[in-house]
Amino acid sequence: MKWEKISVGPFGMNCYFLYDENTLDALIIDPGDEPEHLLEVMKRLGLNAQEIIITHAHIDHILKLKEFQERTGLKTSMHPDDEEILKNVDVMARMFGLRSAGLPRIDAWLKEGDTIRFGQQEVSVLHTPGHSPGSVTLVEKEHAVVGDVIFQASIGRTDLPGASYPQLMETIRTKILTLPQNMKLLPGHGEVTTVGFEKLNNPFLQQL
Numbered sequence: 001m002k003w004e005k006i007s008v009g010p011f012g013m014n015c016y017f018l019y020d021e022n023t024l025d026a027l028i029i030d031p032g033d034e035p036e037h038l039l040e041v042m043k044r045l046g047l048n049a050q051e052i053i054i055t056h057a058h059i060d061h062i063l064k065l066k067e068f069q070e071r072t073g074l075k076t077s078m079h080p081d082d083e084e085i086l087k088n089v090d091v092m093a094r095m096f097g098l099r100s101a102g103l104p105r106i107d108a109w110l111k112e113g114d115t116i117r118f119g120q121q122e123v124s125v126l127h128t129p130g131h132s133p134g135s136v137t138l139v140e141k142e143h144a145v146v147g148d149v150i151f152q153a154s155i156g157r158t159d160l161p162g163a164s165y166p167q168l169m170e171t172i173r174t175k176i177l178t179l180p181q182n183m184k185l186l187p188g189h190g191e192v193t194t195v196g197f198e199k200l201n202n203p204f205l206q207q208l
Contacts, residue, residue, distance in 0.1 A: 001121045001140055003186065006041055009033030010098070011060035014188050016145055018138075019047055020119025027118050028052045028074065029138065029145050030188065032061040035068040035101075050118045051075045053110070055147030055188060056135040057082035058160070059092035059100070067101040077108040077116075079127060082134030085162060110136055128175050130168025131156030137175065145186045150176055152193040155204045173208045 004017040008031075015038060019026035026047040031038050042049060052074045054061060069076060078086070085092075086104065093100040114125040116138070123138040123145075131148045135156075138145040148156040150172055158165040176185070181196035198205060 001143065003143060004041065004045060005186065005192070006038060008037065009060055009063060010096075012189055013060040014186070014190075016186055017042065017045065017047060017049075018118070018121070018123065018140075018143075018145070019045070020121045023119035024048050025050050025119035025121075027116065027123070027138075028068075028072075030055055030061045030147070031065060031068040033064045035064050035071055038068065039071060049074055051077060051116065053116065053136075053138060054078040054082075054106075055137070055145065056132040057086040057089075058132060058148070059089065059096065059098070061147075061188065062086065062089055062100075062104055063093060063098060064101045065104040069104055075107045076105060077110050078106050079111070079134030079136050080109040081127075081129065082132055082162075085132060085134075126175050128171045130158065130164055130171045132160070133162045135171075139179065139183075142182075143184045143186055144176075144179060146176065146188070148188040150185060150198060150202070151187045151190050153198070153202050154190075155202070169204075169208065172205065177205070177208065 002021045006015045016029040089100045112127040123140045126137040128137045128149045183195045
């Protein structure tokens with residue numbers, strides 16, 4: 001599997017293109033802002049986009065999602081536990097002085113254990129709540145797209161509606177740190193890291 005990280009919007013949110021290097025079939029993960037730029041990258045890479053996956057419904061991940069949907073017509077999937085957050089897209093945008101593209105549609109609900117295939121590749125879905133009730137992580141053999149669950153030497157915020165610090169720490173302990181040590185973690189903000197690096201260096205995880 002190949003991947004491309006594109007940082008977009010005022011929050012520096014990482015959108016990811018996961019793709020099969022042979023077929024160029026791709027998943028688009030969190031196309032939350034700058035749809036024109038994302039479409040240009042897709043065209044440059046020659047990708048055959050198959051589906052949009054939303055790791056969670058916070059505003060930086062969905063601000064311009066509706067516009068991207070309208071431009072591509074792609075099926076969009078998300079975990080149902082973030083539906084109430086999604087419905088407040090316009091309210092959340094105004095809180096930050098931003099304007100959303102409107103309420104995105106969700107075509108399918110994700111759940112723990114789902115498998116999503118593209119080309120000859122596949123990812124499995126982990127439900128990883130704590131930062132938001134419906135946060136998901138997408139795992140393949142060498143990579144895990146973790147949304148805002150964990151970052152390089154940090155963790156997701158838990159001071160937002162629906163968030164829970166104890167739940168997030170349990171998620172990280174049981175769902176993230178149990179992945180292979182050399183697995184690359186592709187976070188929603190910042191730089192790519194690994195499970196092993198975070199076990200040794202993340203100050204939030206030393207008590208786990």
